[in-house]
Amino acid sequence: MTTLSPDPVSAETATVAALDVAGLTAGYGGAPIVEGVSIRAHRGAITAIVGPNGAGKSTLLKAIAGVIRSSAGTVTVEGKDATGLPSEKLVRRGIAYVPQVANVFPQLTVQENLEMGGYSRRHGLRERADELYQLFPDLKLAHRRHAETLSGGQRTMLAMARGLMVDPAVLLLDEPSAGLSPKFQSAVWERIEQVRATNVAVVVVEQNTRETLRHAKWAYVLVLGRNRLDGKGRDLLHNDEVVNLYVGVLS
Amino acid sequence: MHEALLTLGFGLVAAAILSLSALAFTLEYSVTNVANLSHGEILTVGAYCAYLVQQHGGGVILSGLAAAAGGGLLALAVHNGVVDRFVRRGIGGLPTFIATLGVSLVIQNVLVIIFGASNLGYAVPQGAPRTVGPFLWTDTEIQIMVSTVVITVLLYVIIVHTRFGKSLRAVSQNRSLARVSGINANRVAALTWLLAGLIGGYAGFILAESVGTFSPYSGFSFFLITLTAAVAGGLGRAVGTLAGGIIVGIALEFFGGYVSASYNLAFAFAILSLVILVRPRGLFVGGRRSVFE
Numbered sequence: 001m002t003t004l005s006p007d008p009v010s011a012e013t014a015t016v017a018a019l020d021v022a023g024l025t026a027g028y029g030g031a032p033i034v035e036g037v038s039i040r041a042h043r044g045a046i047t048a049i050v051g052p053n054g055a056g057k058s059t060l061l062k063a064i065a066g067v068i069r070s071s072a073g074t075v076t077v078e079g080k081d082a083t084g085l086p087s088e089k090l091v092r093r094g095i096a097y098v099p100q101v102a103n104v105f106p107q108l109t110v111q112e113n114l115e116m117g118g119y120s121r122r123h124g125l126r127e128r129a130d131e132l133y134q135l136f137p138d139l140k141l142a143h144r145r146h147a148e149t150l151s152g153g154q155r156t157m158l159a160m161a162r163g164l165m166v167d168p169a170v171l172l173l174d175e176p177s178a179g180l181s182p183k184f185q186s187a188v189w190e191r192i193e194q195v196r197a198t199n200v201a202v203v204v205v206e207q208n209t210r211e212t213l214r215h216a217k218w219a220y221v222l223v224l225g226r227n228r229l230d231g232k233g234r235d236l237l238h239n240d241e242v243v244n245l246y247v248g249v250l251s
Numbered sequence: 252m253h254e255a256l257l258t259l260g261f262g263l264v265a266a267a268i269l270s271l272s273a274l275a276f277t278l279e280y281s282v283t284n285v286a287n288l289s290h291g292e293i294l295t296v297g298a299y300c301a302y303l304v305q306q307h308g309g310g311v312i313l314s315g316l317a318a319a320a321g322g323g324l325l326a327l328a329v330h331n332g333v334v335d336r337f338v339r340r341g342i343g344g345l346p347t348f349i350a351t352l353g354v355s356l357v358i359q360n361v362l363v364i365i366f367g368a369s370n371l372g373y374a375v376p377q378g379a380p381r382t383v384g385p386f387l388w389t390d391t392e393i394q395i396m397v398s399t400v401v402i403t404v405l406l407y408v409i410i411v412h413t414r415f416g417k418s419l420r421a422v423s424q425n426r427s428l429a430r431v432s433g434i435n436a437n438r439v440a441a442l443t444w445l446l447a448g449l450i451g452g453y454a455g456f457i458l459a460e461s462v463g464t465f466s467p468y469s470g471f472s473f474f475l476i477t478l479t480a481a482v483a484g485g486l487g488r489a490v491g492t493l494a495g496g497i498i499v500g501i502a503l504e505f506f507g508g509y510v511s512a513s514y515n516l517a518f519a520f521a522i523l524s525l526v527i528l529v530r531p532r533g534l535f536v537g538g539r540r541s542v543f544e
Contacts, residue, residue, distance in 0.1 A: 067430075067431065102428060105421050105425055120432075165432075
């Protein structure tokens, strides 16, 4: 792996990473899809994972979130080992995962979706929902509607809000702007920046690499399931190798 | 006209029993995506539990509670011992379906060993028929319908308004998302099967009360009709299943009254085939995508 910029830890003056993934190997039972991947994410920063199709970006997120099992490597959340925990326990450790598709409960209302997002909270459910309604005013207006009746953009907002109900340390977003119109894409990025500002470590997997690298404080490039290089988002934006990987996307 | 209303009255009793059985079946299906072929045995075991209580002098209420408890425990055991082991490994519908058929055969034959294969009946009499408006119902039949309404309303409140009910719906709509939301999906599924078993066991008791006799095979024959009602209503959907139970229950009674009661099962399967051909997602699902696709 090549590192183009100074290590983010020294830049952050030695704070414990919210998420520290080391040497993670995972797949769907056959040959591993991601192999020995390491990433770190800090609170209050957007960390991007980019790479060509089939690089294993979504698989990596699923493995971190405990949706699929990893066969090697460790996951540390806020300094505590969380390797191999099932997803319903990881969420209690502060990992919130928003899948790319099927990321809301279609026949629950918006309000019920948020309640389910906060299922592991012992108290403060209503207060947290109110906070999120302030962040996502569209949802407030639609709070009694079934999620399946929402527009694509609203559904993405609901999916993020559902994940945020636990007040997570780390928010894992799998292609949040996929399939949305450019107008909604920028609205989604605006919300992601707002979430980041609330001291959450946001980890974003995206196909729209240029936009993602602009927002990312630190970015990892995965190729064929392995770390290829990493660095500051803006540095990678002008890196020849990254540009070559995405001919037609960045140019 | 009068005769038709009488038949409708008997149809409502049949509809009540069928609705409870179908609701229980659809609950089992909703959280595990498995059509439980041993559902009928939950009813059968319920009927036998009530029988044992009556043998020891228990009344109707105690018999009903025993039936529910027996059905609940059996459903929980089938879920935790068989179904959940497949679901956890991500093994799909068909192998699990066949495993539950195995469970069904085992339970039927264990009951034959313990109680024999012949028909048994309850000692508590049905009571004389009495006129209620245009209908003619015995005390037992009134008990069956009133208790069904109470159970259905309770179930509705549980599913719609309680935290458990919401988590049940969340698991049925998207198990993986439910888990990343912090819901212990296996536990919710186990509790749902327990709830379904309580209802199914009680349904077995009122079925035996209504028919008058029962055997180790009664639940399985009734399961075939239950399947018709649940599929007609839309598998995994409580409200549709309830409607399916009522419609199929009444239709069967009319068929039995005006054509031939001996061909009830054939008629039920004719309905099932027709529904699968014309409205494979159920009568009330419309154009909307099913939850399970």
